[in-house]
Amino acid sequence: MRLLFEMFMTFFKVGAFTIGGGYAMIPLIQVEIVEKKEWLTEEEFMDILVIAEATPGPVVINTSTYVGYKLMGLKGALLTTLGAVLPSFVIMLIIVNFLWQYRYNPLVEKVFLGIRPAVAALISSAVYKIFKQMRPNRIGILQAIITVIIILVFHISPAYIIIAAAMGAILYFKRREQDI
Amino acid sequence: MIYLKLLISFLKIGAFSFGGGYAMIPLIRNEVVEIHGWVTTGEFIDILALVEMTPGPIAINSATFLGYKMGGILGSVIATIAVILPSIIIILIIAHFLAKFKDSKYVDWVFRGIRPVVLGLVIAAAIAIAGDAFIDIKGFIIGALWFYLISFKRLHPIPAIVLAGAIGAIIY
Numbered sequence: 001m002r003l004l005f006e007m008f009m010t011f012f013k014v015g016a017f018t019i020g021g022g023y024a025m026i027p028l029i030q031v032e033i034v035e036k037k038e039w040l041t042e043e044e045f046m047d048i049l050v051i052a053e054a055t056p057g058p059v060v061i062n063t064s065t066y067v068g069y070k071l072m073g074l075k076g077a078l079l080t081t082l083g084a085v086l087p088s089f090v091i092m093l094i095i096v097n098f099l100w101q102y103r104y105n106p107l108v109e110k111v112f113l114g115i116r117p118a119v120a121a122l123i124s125s126a127v128y129k130i131f132k133q134m135r136p137n138r139i140g141i142l143q144a145i146i147t148v149i150i151i152l153v154f155h156i157s158p159a160y161i162i163i164a165a166a167m168g169a170i171l172y173f174k175r176r177e178q179d180i
Numbered sequence: 181m182i183y184l185k186l187l188i189s190f191l192k193i194g195a196f197s198f199g200g201g202y203a204m205i206p207l208i209r210n211e212v213v214e215i216h217g218w219v220t221t222g223e224f225i226d227i228l229a230l231v232e233m234t235p236g237p238i239a240i241n242s243a244t245f246l247g248y249k250m251g252g253i254l255g256s257v258i259a260t261i262a263v264i265l266p267s268i269i270i271i272l273i274i275a276h277f278l279a280k281f282k283d284s285k286y287v288d289w290v291f292r293g294i295r296p297v298v299l300g301l302v303i304a305a306a307i308a309i310a311g312d313a314f315i316d317i318k319g320f321i322i323g324a325l326w327f328y329l330i331s332f333k334r335l336h337p338i339p340a341i342v343l344a345g346a347i348g349a350i351i352y
Contacts, residue, residue, distance in 0.1 A: 047291060057239070069276075085240060088240050123309060152307060
């Protein structure tokens, strides 16, 4: 019971502070779930990021469902996912009802001018942490650079890059296995 | 029947939104502006701005907002559940079977192939948002300082966001 409550609260916190899309919360999940609670190892967290990218849906939802299932089965999965969704759901309803009219308020804009660089810093910090954990070889670095170019220059959906990378990996390792 | 339309539309968005965040915007736009005409393009841009400022994944926030606008509280509950349902089901299936196939060499190969792509996706997200964030030298200084504090001084992400917002209100 205690664990269930802790799981709910942890993902509630993650859900409440995921600003500017899923990637900004990677450091938050790392601190809360890998370092503090130790519910996942660094490596498992990397694997979840891979799964989250390779499957549809927001990273936060994928991560919460996976962690919840791993710790407490179906019951845990539903609870952590609810925890992750609830903050944005409630905040959104409050905004639609009361604050939508203030959306051009200059103070709100100033606050977000400050938050945006912090979000950029959070995502960059995620890059640093993932790089340190992954320690990619030369092929890996090349793959990452190609991915960046495809996304930013050609605006191709990440789904295709992931499918191509998966198929490429199978061909590559298969061939290497045959060579030995 | 608006509830059924919301359900199907957001199931579709949830099922095909690979890559998270900004990648799903064209898909959402196509559903709510082009196909159903629930909002105009102008309103949709306003909603995006709002969604970006509110905590939570873009897909969920848009679902909650549009569901509420079209069908009140019940509409927002239906749209929100619909948008996350596909990922919950897919992740449960994967989590269930991953334990069994973890030692398969094919699974290992696929993971090793995709990991660098994930790194690339996160780098791309960082570059994209940096373009919006570093509008002047002040933004750049906050970004560089925060990166140092978060990465090396263990500044927790939550106070990092709150503090940056407060500083923004003062210096801009």
